[in-house]
Every structure is written in C-alpha cells, then in structure tokens.
Amino acid sequence: MFEKFKLFVIDDAIFMTILLVMVGLASFLLGQLSVTSIKTTAIPKVSLSANSVNFSGQKTPIISTPMGVEKNTRSSQVTNVITNTQSDQSFQYVASKSGTxxxxxxxxxxKQIKKxxxxYFNSxxxxxxxxxxxxxxxxGL
Structure with missing residues (x-):
C-alpha cells in the first residue's frame, strides 16, 4: 500500500496540483483569520477652526487665534461691510475675505466665491x- 502511495506522489501531477491548491487555500484562510482578529477602531476626526474658544469658568469666552493663522486685517478696516447675513441682491459689489x-x-x-x-460692498x-x-x-468694472 505504501508503495502505491509513493508511486502516486512521485509520478502524479494531480497530487502536486492538489497539494499546491491546499497550501494556497490554507495560506489564504490564515491571512483572513489574522485580519479579522484585529479590532479596527474608528479614529476620531478633529476639525481645527481658525479661531478657538476657551470657556474656562469665565463669564465671557476667550477667543484666540492659533499660531500660524494670521488675522484678517481687512475686516477690521472695513466699517460698512455686510457679510453673508443679508442677501447679495441688495449689494452691487462682492469680494472674497482672502482675495484681493x-x-x-x-x-x-x-459666483465662484463661497458664501x-x-x-459685500455698496460701492x-x-x-x-x-x-x-x-x-x-x-x-462693467
């Protein structure tokens, strides 16, 4: 019986094909098992805004600008400027806060400027x- 098995192993290409498929299948299943055993945790998304507000037990919040963010000096110079609180139909001119x-x-x-x-400007x-x-x-300009 052992001699028949030995001849089947040595001379038969079918046995080698079956052995190769079984090794591949075992490798695939072990890989799948290792991936599913790792628990994936969701990474929380953090959004950094241009200004941060600190409510440290005070009556009025402290608003600070983070390092590396420049304050917009134009907005402090403009007195008669209305931003997006009113409809743009009542104004004739518009600009971007970061544009020139x-x-x-x-x-x-x-129309390409985000709302x-x-x-907005009157003139x-x-x-x-x-x-x-x-x-x-x-x-027209």
Whole structure:
C-alpha cells in the first residue's frame, strides 16, 4: 500500500496540483483569520477652526487665534461691510475675505466665491477703501 502511495506522489501531477491548491487555500484562510482578529477602531476626526474658544469658568469666552493663522486685517478696516447675513441682491459689489479683487455680484468670478467667504460692498469706493482692486475679467468694472 505504501508503495502505491509513493508511486502516486512521485509520478502524479494531480497530487502536486492538489497539494499546491491546499497550501494556497490554507495560506489564504490564515491571512483572513489574522485580519479579522484585529479590532479596527474608528479614529476620531478633529476639525481645527481658525479661531478657538476657551470657556474656562469665565463669564465671557476667550477667543484666540492659533499660531500660524494670521488675522484678517481687512475686516477690521472695513466699517460698512455686510457679510453673508443679508442677501447679495441688495449689494452691487462682492469680494472674497482672502482675495484681493472685488467683482460685480453678477460676474462669473463672484459666483465662484463661497458664501461664507463673501464680503459685500455698496460701492466700488468702499471696496477700494478696504484694500481691494477691481477684477479685470469682470465686464462693467
């Protein structure tokens, strides 16, 4: 009986194929087992805003700007600027908080500015007084 098995092992390609498939299957199953035994924990997402508020037992919160974030000096210079609290239909000019150009509200460049970054002006003089220059690609300026 042992001689028949020995001849089957040495001469038969089917046995080698079966052995190779079994080794591959065992390797695959061991790999799957090792992956499923590792518990995956969700990493909490942390969002850092431009300003941080500290409520350290005080009546009024302390608002600080983190290191590496510059304060927008234009917003402190502008007095008659209304941001996105009102409709942009009542204003003629708009600019981005981080940009250097102002646009007509109907210009394509104005439509690309995010709503939370928009600053509105009643006149071109107000926009220029705030440090903005007119956009060259906006017809009508």
């Amino acid at each position: 150009k102002y646009h007509l509200v109907t210009c394509p460049g104005a 939370e970054n928009k600053i 071109a003089e107000e926009a220029e007084a705030a440090g903005y220059t007119s956009a060259s690609n906006c017809p």
